[in-house]
Amino acid sequence: MYSKTVMDHFKNPRNVGVMENPDGMGEIGNPLCGDMMTIYLRIADDTIKDIKFQTFGCGAAIAVSSMLTELAKGKSIEEAKKITNKDVAKALEGLPKNKLHCSNLGADALHMAIQNYEARNAGNLNEGLEGVESDKHTHDEKCYCPYCDTQISEGETVCKDCALRVDDQKKPQKAGE
Protein backbone atom coordinates (compact mmCIF):
# COMPACT_ATOMS: atom_id res chain seq x y z
CA MET A 1 0.00 0.00 0.00
CA TYR A 2 2.95 2.37 0.55
CA SER A 3 5.52 3.34 -2.05
CA LYS A 4 9.11 2.15 -1.72
CA THR A 5 10.20 5.64 -0.70
CA VAL A 6 7.59 5.79 2.05
CA MET A 7 8.69 2.41 3.39
CA ASP A 8 12.33 3.46 3.25
CA HIS A 9 11.68 6.63 5.25
CA PHE A 10 9.47 4.72 7.67
CA LYS A 11 12.06 2.03 8.31
CA ASN A 12 15.07 4.34 8.32
CA PRO A 13 13.74 7.70 9.37
CA ARG A 14 16.12 10.63 8.88
CA ASN A 15 16.61 13.25 11.59
CA VAL A 16 14.44 11.58 14.19
CA GLY A 17 14.85 12.60 17.82
CA VAL A 18 14.74 15.48 20.27
CA MET A 19 16.82 18.65 20.01
CA GLU A 20 18.03 20.35 23.17
CA ASN A 21 17.31 24.11 23.26
CA PRO A 22 15.98 24.44 19.75
CA ASP A 23 15.74 27.84 18.10
CA GLY A 24 12.24 27.06 16.97
CA MET A 25 9.74 24.35 17.73
CA GLY A 26 6.38 23.43 16.23
CA GLU A 27 3.85 20.91 17.42
CA ILE A 28 0.87 19.80 15.48
CA GLY A 29 -1.50 17.03 16.21
CA ASN A 30 -5.00 15.85 16.00
CA PRO A 31 -6.11 13.34 18.57
CA LEU A 32 -9.24 12.72 16.54
CA CYS A 33 -7.26 11.32 13.67
CA GLY A 34 -4.41 10.05 15.75
CA ASP A 35 -1.22 11.62 14.47
CA MET A 36 0.99 14.07 16.35
CA MET A 37 4.23 15.64 15.24
CA THR A 38 6.93 17.86 16.77
CA ILE A 39 9.56 19.67 14.71
CA TYR A 40 12.71 21.21 16.21
CA LEU A 41 14.86 23.74 14.35
CA ARG A 42 18.45 24.92 14.72
CA ILE A 43 18.78 28.12 12.75
CA ALA A 44 21.79 30.24 11.89
CA ASP A 45 22.20 32.91 9.19
CA ASP A 46 18.50 32.56 8.34
CA THR A 47 19.17 28.98 7.33
CA ILE A 48 17.94 25.70 8.79
CA LYS A 49 21.21 24.17 9.92
CA ASP A 50 19.65 21.25 11.69
CA ILE A 51 16.18 19.83 12.07
CA LYS A 52 14.74 17.01 14.17
CA PHE A 53 11.33 15.45 14.45
CA GLN A 54 9.29 13.30 16.77
CA THR A 55 6.12 11.67 15.56
CA PHE A 56 3.30 9.62 16.99
CA GLY A 57 1.53 8.09 14.07
CA CYS A 58 1.24 5.54 11.36
CA GLY A 59 3.89 4.55 8.80
CA ALA A 60 2.89 7.42 6.55
CA ALA A 61 3.15 9.98 9.33
CA ILE A 62 6.66 8.88 10.22
CA ALA A 63 7.74 8.85 6.57
CA VAL A 64 6.23 12.31 6.04
CA SER A 65 8.16 13.71 9.00
CA SER A 66 11.38 12.15 7.82
CA MET A 67 10.99 13.40 4.25
CA LEU A 68 10.03 16.84 5.43
CA THR A 69 13.21 17.16 7.47
CA GLU A 70 15.23 16.13 4.40
CA LEU A 71 13.49 18.76 2.28
CA ALA A 72 13.91 21.50 4.88
CA LYS A 73 17.49 20.86 5.96
CA GLY A 74 19.88 23.47 4.58
CA LYS A 75 17.09 25.63 3.19
CA SER A 76 16.76 29.30 3.97
CA ILE A 77 13.80 30.27 6.12
CA GLU A 78 12.08 31.86 3.15
CA GLU A 79 12.55 28.71 1.06
CA ALA A 80 11.39 26.50 3.90
CA LYS A 81 8.21 28.51 4.28
CA LYS A 82 7.32 27.55 0.74
CA ILE A 83 7.42 23.80 1.40
CA THR A 84 3.90 22.43 1.28
CA ASN A 85 2.33 19.15 2.37
CA LYS A 86 1.91 18.40 -1.32
CA ASP A 87 5.66 18.74 -1.88
CA VAL A 88 6.28 16.22 0.86
CA ALA A 89 3.75 13.74 -0.54
CA LYS A 90 5.25 14.17 -4.00
CA ALA A 91 8.80 13.58 -2.75
CA LEU A 92 7.51 10.38 -1.14
CA GLU A 93 6.16 9.27 -4.53
CA GLY A 94 2.64 9.61 -3.32
CA LEU A 95 0.62 8.61 -0.27
CA PRO A 96 -2.53 6.54 -0.11
CA LYS A 97 -5.52 8.82 -0.51
CA ASN A 98 -6.89 8.18 2.95
CA LYS A 99 -3.55 9.12 4.47
CA LEU A 100 -3.25 12.48 2.74
CA HIS A 101 -5.20 14.29 5.38
CA CYS A 102 -4.41 12.93 8.77
CA SER A 103 -0.84 11.86 8.32
CA ASN A 104 0.45 14.61 6.07
CA LEU A 105 0.99 17.24 8.73
CA GLY A 106 4.72 17.76 8.22
CA ALA A 107 4.74 21.12 6.46
CA ASP A 108 2.25 22.52 8.96
CA ALA A 109 4.53 21.56 11.83
CA LEU A 110 7.53 23.06 10.04
CA HIS A 111 5.71 26.36 9.44
CA MET A 112 4.74 26.47 13.09
CA ALA A 113 8.33 25.91 14.11
CA ILE A 114 9.46 28.77 11.85
CA GLN A 115 6.71 30.97 13.28
CA ASN A 116 7.93 30.09 16.73
CA TYR A 117 11.51 30.99 15.78
CA GLU A 118 10.44 34.33 14.34
CA ALA A 119 8.31 35.12 17.37
CA ARG A 120 11.23 34.40 19.66
CA ASN A 121 13.47 36.61 17.57
CA ALA A 122 10.92 39.37 17.92
CA GLY A 123 11.19 38.96 21.67
CA ASN A 124 8.09 36.90 22.34
CA LEU A 125 9.93 34.05 23.92
CA ASN A 126 7.06 31.72 24.54
CA GLU A 127 4.77 32.55 21.69
CA GLY A 128 4.07 29.59 19.55
CA LEU A 129 5.67 27.19 21.96
CA GLU A 130 2.71 27.01 24.24
CA GLY A 131 -0.80 26.81 23.07
CA VAL A 132 -0.06 25.57 19.62
CA GLU A 133 -3.40 24.79 18.09
CA SER A 134 -3.03 21.11 18.47
CA ASP A 135 -6.54 20.06 17.65
CA LYS A 136 -7.44 22.29 14.74
CA HIS A 137 -7.02 21.42 11.13
CA THR A 138 -4.88 23.86 9.27
CA HIS A 139 -5.29 22.32 5.88
CA ASP A 140 -8.02 21.71 3.40
CA GLU A 141 -8.67 18.01 3.63
CA LYS A 142 -11.62 16.63 5.53
CA CYS A 143 -11.89 14.66 8.72
CA TYR A 144 -14.34 11.96 9.66
CA CYS A 145 -16.38 10.96 12.68
CA PRO A 146 -14.41 8.32 14.60
CA TYR A 147 -17.58 6.40 15.34
CA CYS A 148 -19.45 6.26 12.08
CA ASP A 149 -17.06 7.57 9.39
CA THR A 150 -19.36 10.42 8.36
CA GLN A 151 -17.46 13.42 7.09
CA ILE A 152 -17.41 16.18 9.69
CA SER A 153 -16.38 19.77 9.25
CA GLU A 154 -14.01 21.83 11.30
CA GLY A 155 -15.26 22.96 14.66
CA GLU A 156 -18.09 20.47 14.76
CA THR A 157 -18.43 18.95 18.20
CA VAL A 158 -21.23 16.50 17.55
CA CYS A 159 -21.47 14.22 14.55
CA LYS A 160 -24.61 14.94 12.58
CA ASP A 161 -25.08 11.35 11.61
CA CYS A 162 -24.62 9.35 14.78
CA ALA A 163 -25.12 12.20 17.27
CA LEU A 164 -22.03 11.32 19.27
CA ARG A 165 -19.57 13.87 20.59
CA VAL A 166 -16.44 13.99 18.49
CA ASP A 167 -14.38 16.65 20.27
CA ASP A 168 -13.79 15.19 23.71
CA GLN A 169 -11.78 12.06 24.20
CA LYS A 170 -12.37 11.87 27.93
CA LYS A 171 -16.09 11.50 27.87
CA PRO A 172 -17.31 7.96 27.35
CA GLN A 173 -19.54 7.34 24.43
CA LYS A 174 -23.14 8.14 25.19
CA ALA A 175 -26.03 5.84 24.58
CA GLY A 176 -28.36 7.48 22.16
CA GLU A 177 -31.24 7.05 19.83
Add this chain to the structure above:
Amino acid sequence: MNMINLDHISANPLLPEVQEAMIKAIQGNYGNPSSQHKMGEQASEAIEQARESVARLINCKAPKEIVFASCGTESVNHAVKGIALANSDKGKHIVTSNIEHNAVIRSLRRLKMMGFQVTSIPVDKYGRVNPGHVIKAIREDTILVTIMHGNNEVGTIQPIKEISQITREKNVLFHTDAVDSVGVVPIDVQELGVDALSFASNPFYGPAGVGGLYIRAGVKLWPLLEGGAQENNKRAGTENLIGIIGMGVAAELAKRDMASRVSHLKNLRTILLKDLPSYIDEYRINGHPEHCLPNLVSLSLKYIEGESVVLMLDDDNIEVSTRSACASGSLRASHVLLSTGLGFADAQGTLVITFGIDNTEDDITRFLAKLKTTVKTLRDYSPLYHK
Protein backbone atom coordinates in the same frame (compact mmCIF):
# COMPACT_ATOMS: atom_id res chain seq x y z
CA MET B 1 12.51 -16.66 8.71
CA ASN B 2 9.20 -18.46 8.66
CA MET B 3 5.94 -16.55 8.91
CA ILE B 4 4.16 -16.29 12.24
CA ASN B 5 0.46 -15.72 11.82
CA LEU B 6 -0.94 -13.90 14.84
CA ASP B 7 -3.73 -12.42 12.76
CA HIS B 8 -5.99 -15.42 12.45
CA ILE B 9 -9.08 -13.27 12.75
CA SER B 10 -8.29 -11.81 9.32
CA ALA B 11 -7.58 -15.07 7.56
CA ASN B 12 -7.28 -18.66 8.67
CA PRO B 13 -5.54 -21.42 6.75
CA LEU B 14 -7.78 -24.19 5.43
CA LEU B 15 -7.40 -27.46 7.28
CA PRO B 16 -6.01 -30.29 5.11
CA GLU B 17 -9.26 -32.28 5.47
CA VAL B 18 -11.21 -29.24 4.31
CA GLN B 19 -8.91 -28.74 1.32
CA GLU B 20 -9.23 -32.37 0.41
CA ALA B 21 -13.02 -32.32 0.49
CA MET B 22 -13.13 -29.14 -1.56
CA ILE B 23 -10.67 -30.40 -4.16
CA LYS B 24 -12.68 -33.58 -4.45
CA ALA B 25 -15.79 -31.49 -4.98
CA ILE B 26 -14.08 -29.31 -7.58
CA GLN B 27 -12.82 -32.33 -9.49
CA GLY B 28 -16.01 -34.31 -9.07
CA ASN B 29 -18.80 -33.61 -11.44
CA TYR B 30 -21.42 -32.00 -9.26
CA GLY B 31 -24.59 -30.54 -10.65
CA ASN B 32 -26.82 -27.70 -9.59
CA PRO B 33 -28.50 -28.64 -6.30
CA SER B 34 -31.84 -27.44 -7.66
CA SER B 35 -31.76 -29.74 -10.70
CA GLN B 36 -33.90 -32.82 -10.61
CA HIS B 37 -31.51 -35.20 -12.31
CA LYS B 38 -29.00 -37.41 -10.51
CA MET B 39 -26.16 -34.88 -10.66
CA GLY B 40 -28.37 -32.28 -9.07
CA GLU B 41 -29.52 -34.64 -6.40
CA GLN B 42 -25.95 -35.52 -5.57
CA ALA B 43 -25.14 -31.84 -5.12
CA SER B 44 -28.26 -31.33 -3.06
CA GLU B 45 -27.31 -34.21 -0.80
CA ALA B 46 -23.84 -32.76 -0.28
CA ILE B 47 -25.38 -29.47 0.77
CA GLU B 48 -27.80 -31.10 3.19
CA GLN B 49 -24.96 -33.09 4.70
CA ALA B 50 -23.00 -29.88 5.28
CA ARG B 51 -26.11 -28.30 6.75
CA GLU B 52 -26.35 -31.12 9.26
CA SER B 53 -22.69 -30.77 10.22
CA VAL B 54 -23.06 -27.04 10.75
CA ALA B 55 -26.29 -27.55 12.71
CA ARG B 56 -24.54 -30.02 15.01
CA LEU B 57 -21.72 -27.54 15.64
CA ILE B 58 -24.16 -25.05 17.20
CA ASN B 59 -26.55 -27.67 18.61
CA CYS B 60 -29.35 -26.67 16.28
CA LYS B 61 -31.87 -29.54 16.35
CA ALA B 62 -33.47 -28.88 12.96
CA PRO B 63 -30.92 -28.39 10.15
CA LYS B 64 -33.48 -26.51 8.05
CA GLU B 65 -33.07 -23.68 10.55
CA ILE B 66 -29.65 -23.09 8.93
CA VAL B 67 -29.57 -20.76 5.91
CA PHE B 68 -26.27 -20.60 4.04
CA ALA B 69 -24.83 -17.23 3.10
CA SER B 70 -21.83 -15.88 1.22
CA CYS B 71 -20.14 -14.62 4.40
CA GLY B 72 -20.75 -13.47 7.95
CA THR B 73 -21.63 -9.99 6.75
CA GLU B 74 -24.39 -11.29 4.49
CA SER B 75 -25.74 -13.37 7.33
CA VAL B 76 -25.85 -10.33 9.63
CA ASN B 77 -27.47 -8.17 6.95
CA HIS B 78 -30.00 -10.90 6.30
CA ALA B 79 -30.89 -11.29 9.98
CA VAL B 80 -31.05 -7.61 10.90
CA LYS B 81 -32.77 -6.27 7.79
CA GLY B 82 -34.79 -9.42 7.12
CA ILE B 83 -36.25 -9.60 10.62
CA ALA B 84 -36.85 -5.85 10.88
CA LEU B 85 -38.64 -5.62 7.54
CA ALA B 86 -40.71 -8.77 8.06
CA ASN B 87 -41.86 -7.69 11.51
CA SER B 88 -42.30 -3.95 11.00
CA ASP B 89 -46.07 -4.29 11.38
CA LYS B 90 -45.42 -4.88 15.10
CA GLY B 91 -43.09 -1.94 15.55
CA LYS B 92 -40.04 -0.18 14.19
CA HIS B 93 -37.67 -0.03 17.12
CA ILE B 94 -34.42 -1.99 17.43
CA VAL B 95 -31.98 -2.28 20.34
CA THR B 96 -28.26 -2.80 19.77
CA SER B 97 -24.94 -2.16 21.53
CA ASN B 98 -22.19 0.39 20.99
CA ILE B 99 -19.57 -2.19 20.03
CA GLU B 100 -21.13 -4.03 17.11
CA HIS B 101 -19.37 -4.91 13.87
CA ASN B 102 -19.95 -2.57 10.95
CA ALA B 103 -22.22 -5.17 9.36
CA VAL B 104 -24.72 -4.52 12.15
CA ILE B 105 -24.04 -0.79 12.46
CA ARG B 106 -24.50 -0.12 8.76
CA SER B 107 -27.51 -2.41 8.40
CA LEU B 108 -29.13 -0.46 11.22
CA ARG B 109 -28.18 2.85 9.65
CA ARG B 110 -29.89 1.75 6.46
CA LEU B 111 -32.99 0.78 8.43
CA LYS B 112 -32.96 4.19 10.13
CA MET B 113 -33.20 5.76 6.69
CA MET B 114 -36.32 3.66 6.22
CA GLY B 115 -38.01 4.96 9.36
CA PHE B 116 -36.76 2.51 11.99
CA GLN B 117 -35.51 3.80 15.31
CA VAL B 118 -32.43 2.39 16.99
CA THR B 119 -31.30 2.53 20.61
CA SER B 120 -27.64 1.69 21.13
CA ILE B 121 -26.67 0.76 24.66
CA PRO B 122 -23.24 1.41 26.18
CA VAL B 123 -20.76 -1.14 27.45
CA ASP B 124 -18.58 -1.18 30.57
CA LYS B 125 -14.80 -0.78 30.55
CA TYR B 126 -14.45 -4.44 29.57
CA GLY B 127 -16.72 -3.96 26.58
CA ARG B 128 -19.59 -5.83 28.17
CA VAL B 129 -23.28 -5.01 27.97
CA ASN B 130 -25.25 -4.85 31.20
CA PRO B 131 -28.47 -6.85 30.61
CA GLY B 132 -30.27 -4.32 32.81
CA HIS B 133 -29.66 -1.72 30.09
CA VAL B 134 -31.37 -3.99 27.58
CA ILE B 135 -34.48 -4.15 29.78
CA LYS B 136 -34.52 -0.34 30.00
CA ALA B 137 -34.01 0.10 26.27
CA ILE B 138 -36.86 -2.19 25.19
CA ARG B 139 -40.05 -0.29 24.38
CA GLU B 140 -43.58 -1.22 23.37
CA ASP B 141 -42.62 -1.02 19.72
CA THR B 142 -39.29 -2.88 19.97
CA ILE B 143 -39.19 -5.80 17.54
CA LEU B 144 -35.54 -6.82 17.58
CA VAL B 145 -32.49 -6.85 19.83
CA THR B 146 -29.18 -7.44 18.05
CA ILE B 147 -26.10 -7.81 20.26
CA MET B 148 -22.94 -9.61 19.25
CA HIS B 149 -21.59 -12.75 20.91
CA GLY B 150 -17.77 -12.47 20.90
CA ASN B 151 -16.32 -9.11 20.00
CA ASN B 152 -13.83 -9.09 17.13
CA GLU B 153 -11.67 -6.31 18.54
CA VAL B 154 -11.48 -6.86 22.29
CA GLY B 155 -12.72 -10.46 22.49
CA THR B 156 -15.35 -9.82 25.13
CA ILE B 157 -18.20 -12.32 25.18
CA GLN B 158 -21.60 -10.81 25.91
CA PRO B 159 -24.13 -12.22 28.40
CA ILE B 160 -26.27 -13.60 25.58
CA LYS B 161 -28.17 -16.09 27.73
CA GLU B 162 -29.20 -13.41 30.21
CA ILE B 163 -30.26 -11.09 27.39
CA SER B 164 -32.31 -13.81 25.70
CA GLN B 165 -34.24 -14.39 28.93
CA ILE B 166 -35.20 -10.71 28.77
CA THR B 167 -36.14 -10.75 25.09
CA ARG B 168 -38.28 -13.87 25.55
CA GLU B 169 -40.07 -12.32 28.48
CA LYS B 170 -40.66 -9.15 26.52
CA ASN B 171 -41.59 -11.05 23.38
CA VAL B 172 -38.89 -9.40 21.28
CA LEU B 173 -36.74 -11.25 18.73
CA PHE B 174 -33.03 -11.58 19.46
CA HIS B 175 -30.21 -11.87 16.93
CA THR B 176 -26.57 -12.32 17.83
CA ASP B 177 -23.58 -11.82 15.55
CA ALA B 178 -21.47 -14.83 16.53
CA VAL B 179 -19.15 -14.71 13.52
CA ASP B 180 -15.98 -14.71 15.61
CA SER B 181 -17.31 -17.21 18.15
CA VAL B 182 -18.86 -20.10 16.23
CA GLY B 183 -16.31 -22.85 15.81
CA VAL B 184 -13.91 -21.07 18.15
CA VAL B 185 -15.79 -21.54 21.43
CA PRO B 186 -18.68 -23.94 22.12
CA ILE B 187 -21.93 -22.39 20.92
CA ASP B 188 -25.29 -23.93 21.71
CA VAL B 189 -28.26 -22.11 20.25
CA GLN B 190 -30.67 -23.97 22.54
CA GLU B 191 -28.78 -22.87 25.62
CA LEU B 192 -28.24 -19.31 24.36
CA GLY B 193 -31.94 -18.98 23.61
CA VAL B 194 -31.45 -16.73 20.58
CA ASP B 195 -33.84 -16.49 17.64
CA ALA B 196 -31.13 -15.84 15.07
CA LEU B 197 -27.36 -16.27 15.05
CA SER B 198 -24.84 -15.33 12.36
CA PHE B 199 -21.65 -17.26 11.68
CA ALA B 200 -18.95 -17.70 9.05
CA SER B 201 -16.78 -20.58 7.99
CA ASN B 202 -13.29 -19.06 8.04
CA PRO B 203 -12.97 -18.60 11.83
CA PHE B 204 -13.07 -22.39 12.14
CA TYR B 205 -10.64 -23.06 9.28
CA GLY B 206 -13.23 -23.43 6.56
CA PRO B 207 -13.11 -21.39 3.35
CA ALA B 208 -13.69 -17.64 3.33
CA GLY B 209 -16.73 -16.61 1.34
CA VAL B 210 -19.14 -18.94 3.12
CA GLY B 211 -21.29 -18.20 6.12
CA GLY B 212 -24.66 -19.01 7.51
CA LEU B 213 -27.57 -17.89 9.59
CA TYR B 214 -29.35 -19.88 12.23
CA ILE B 215 -32.95 -18.72 12.17
CA ARG B 216 -35.33 -20.37 14.61
CA ALA B 217 -38.31 -22.02 12.92
CA GLY B 218 -41.31 -19.73 12.95
CA VAL B 219 -39.37 -16.46 13.00
CA LYS B 220 -40.52 -14.20 10.20
CA LEU B 221 -37.63 -13.15 7.97
CA TRP B 222 -37.58 -11.53 4.56
CA PRO B 223 -34.96 -12.75 2.12
CA LEU B 224 -32.13 -10.38 1.32
CA LEU B 225 -31.72 -11.98 -2.10
CA GLU B 226 -34.88 -12.70 -4.07
CA GLY B 227 -35.11 -15.14 -6.92
CA GLY B 228 -35.35 -18.91 -6.80
CA ALA B 229 -36.57 -21.18 -4.06
CA GLN B 230 -33.14 -22.13 -2.72
CA GLU B 231 -32.49 -22.40 1.00
CA ASN B 232 -36.10 -23.04 1.84
CA ASN B 233 -37.13 -19.80 0.12
CA LYS B 234 -34.98 -17.78 2.49
CA ARG B 235 -31.98 -17.11 0.28
CA ALA B 236 -32.26 -17.21 -3.49
CA GLY B 237 -29.27 -17.89 -5.71
CA THR B 238 -27.31 -20.94 -6.73
CA GLU B 239 -25.47 -22.29 -3.71
CA ASN B 240 -21.71 -22.05 -3.32
CA LEU B 241 -21.46 -25.81 -3.37
CA ILE B 242 -17.68 -26.15 -3.04
CA GLY B 243 -17.55 -23.62 -0.23
CA ILE B 244 -20.47 -25.15 1.63
CA ILE B 245 -18.89 -28.60 1.43
CA GLY B 246 -15.70 -27.11 2.87
CA MET B 247 -17.59 -25.45 5.68
CA GLY B 248 -19.38 -28.69 6.51
CA VAL B 249 -16.11 -30.57 6.93
CA ALA B 250 -14.61 -27.69 8.93
CA ALA B 251 -17.68 -27.71 11.20
CA GLU B 252 -17.31 -31.42 11.88
CA LEU B 253 -13.65 -30.98 12.79
CA ALA B 254 -14.38 -27.95 14.97
CA LYS B 255 -17.00 -29.91 16.88
CA ARG B 256 -14.69 -32.90 17.26
CA ASP B 257 -11.62 -30.93 18.34
CA MET B 258 -13.29 -28.09 20.24
CA ALA B 259 -11.97 -28.96 23.71
CA SER B 260 -8.35 -29.45 22.65
CA ARG B 261 -8.39 -26.34 20.46
CA VAL B 262 -9.77 -24.14 23.23
CA SER B 263 -7.23 -25.46 25.69
CA HIS B 264 -4.35 -24.86 23.23
CA LEU B 265 -5.51 -21.30 22.50
CA LYS B 266 -6.06 -20.54 26.18
CA ASN B 267 -2.57 -21.77 26.94
CA LEU B 268 -1.02 -19.46 24.31
CA ARG B 269 -3.07 -16.54 25.59
CA THR B 270 -2.02 -17.21 29.19
CA ILE B 271 1.66 -17.41 28.22
CA LEU B 272 1.49 -14.17 26.28
CA LEU B 273 -0.20 -12.30 29.12
CA LYS B 274 2.15 -13.75 31.73
CA ASP B 275 5.33 -12.97 29.78
CA LEU B 276 4.37 -9.52 28.47
CA PRO B 277 5.55 -7.55 31.54
CA SER B 278 9.07 -8.88 31.15
CA TYR B 279 9.23 -7.46 27.61
CA ILE B 280 7.31 -4.18 27.64
CA ASP B 281 5.79 -1.69 30.06
CA GLU B 282 2.98 0.85 29.93
CA TYR B 283 0.36 -1.15 28.14
CA ARG B 284 -3.22 -2.16 28.74
CA ILE B 285 -5.05 -5.38 27.93
CA ASN B 286 -8.55 -4.64 26.69
CA GLY B 287 -11.60 -6.81 26.98
CA HIS B 288 -13.04 -8.87 29.79
CA PRO B 289 -10.53 -10.96 31.78
CA GLU B 290 -12.85 -13.99 31.97
CA HIS B 291 -15.70 -13.59 29.51
CA CYS B 292 -13.48 -13.48 26.45
CA LEU B 293 -12.54 -15.36 23.30
CA PRO B 294 -9.57 -17.68 23.96
CA ASN B 295 -7.83 -16.74 20.71
CA LEU B 296 -7.70 -12.95 21.03
CA VAL B 297 -5.59 -10.44 22.92
CA SER B 298 -6.22 -6.72 22.50
CA LEU B 299 -3.10 -4.85 23.53
CA SER B 300 -2.94 -1.05 23.82
CA LEU B 301 0.62 0.27 23.74
CA LYS B 302 1.02 3.73 25.18
CA TYR B 303 2.72 6.54 23.21
CA ILE B 304 2.83 4.73 19.86
CA GLU B 305 0.49 4.03 16.99
CA GLY B 306 -0.63 0.58 15.94
CA GLU B 307 -0.05 0.64 12.20
CA SER B 308 3.64 1.40 12.55
CA VAL B 309 3.94 -1.56 14.92
CA VAL B 310 2.17 -3.80 12.38
CA LEU B 311 4.54 -2.68 9.59
CA MET B 312 7.65 -3.23 11.70
CA LEU B 313 6.54 -6.67 12.85
CA ASP B 314 5.68 -7.56 9.27
CA ASP B 315 9.25 -6.77 8.36
CA ASP B 316 10.18 -9.67 10.62
CA ASN B 317 7.50 -11.93 9.15
CA ILE B 318 5.12 -11.59 12.09
CA GLU B 319 1.53 -10.83 11.24
CA VAL B 320 -0.70 -8.93 13.64
CA SER B 321 -3.49 -6.45 13.08
CA THR B 322 -4.55 -3.09 14.44
CA ARG B 323 -8.21 -4.08 14.32
CA SER B 324 -10.54 -6.16 12.26
CA ALA B 325 -9.39 -6.35 8.68
CA CYS B 326 -12.76 -4.96 7.58
CA ALA B 327 -11.98 -1.67 9.31
CA SER B 328 -8.23 -1.44 8.92
CA GLY B 329 -8.51 0.94 5.97
CA SER B 330 -10.20 3.33 8.34
CA LEU B 331 -7.99 5.81 10.11
CA ARG B 332 -10.51 6.48 12.80
CA ALA B 333 -9.89 5.12 16.25
CA SER B 334 -11.94 2.03 16.93
CA HIS B 335 -15.48 2.74 18.14
CA VAL B 336 -15.24 -0.43 20.22
CA LEU B 337 -12.18 0.77 22.10
CA LEU B 338 -13.54 4.28 22.54
CA SER B 339 -16.75 2.76 23.92
CA THR B 340 -14.76 1.01 26.63
CA GLY B 341 -13.46 4.41 27.71
CA LEU B 342 -10.04 4.26 26.07
CA GLY B 343 -8.71 7.65 24.90
CA PHE B 344 -8.08 8.35 21.21
CA ALA B 345 -4.30 8.05 21.45
CA ASP B 346 -4.39 4.75 23.34
CA ALA B 347 -7.02 3.39 20.99
CA GLN B 348 -4.71 4.21 18.06
CA GLY B 349 -1.92 2.27 19.73
CA THR B 350 -3.84 -0.96 19.88
CA LEU B 351 -2.91 -4.32 18.41
CA VAL B 352 -5.28 -7.23 17.93
CA ILE B 353 -3.35 -10.47 18.33
CA THR B 354 -5.31 -13.57 17.32
CA PHE B 355 -3.96 -17.07 17.74
CA GLY B 356 -4.77 -20.15 15.76
CA ILE B 357 -4.37 -23.85 16.27
CA ASP B 358 -1.15 -23.75 14.22
CA ASN B 359 0.61 -21.36 16.63
CA THR B 360 3.22 -22.62 19.06
CA GLU B 361 4.70 -21.31 22.30
CA ASP B 362 7.86 -20.45 20.35
CA ASP B 363 5.79 -18.16 18.14
CA ILE B 364 4.79 -16.19 21.23
CA THR B 365 8.40 -15.88 22.38
CA ARG B 366 9.58 -14.66 18.97
CA PHE B 367 6.70 -12.21 18.78
CA LEU B 368 7.44 -10.78 22.22
CA ALA B 369 11.14 -10.33 21.47
CA LYS B 370 10.40 -8.41 18.26
CA LEU B 371 7.60 -6.46 19.92
CA LYS B 372 10.03 -5.27 22.58
CA THR B 373 12.48 -3.74 20.10
CA THR B 374 9.65 -2.33 17.96
CA VAL B 375 8.00 -0.62 20.90
CA LYS B 376 11.32 0.84 22.01
CA THR B 377 12.12 2.21 18.54
CA LEU B 378 8.70 3.76 18.07
CA ARG B 379 8.60 5.23 21.56
CA ASP B 380 11.95 6.87 20.84
CA TYR B 381 10.29 8.51 17.82
CA SER B 382 7.22 9.58 19.76
CA PRO B 383 6.68 13.12 21.07
CA LEU B 384 4.33 11.67 23.68
CA TYR B 385 7.01 9.54 25.34
CA HIS B 386 9.26 11.21 27.88
CA LYS B 387 11.80 8.92 29.46
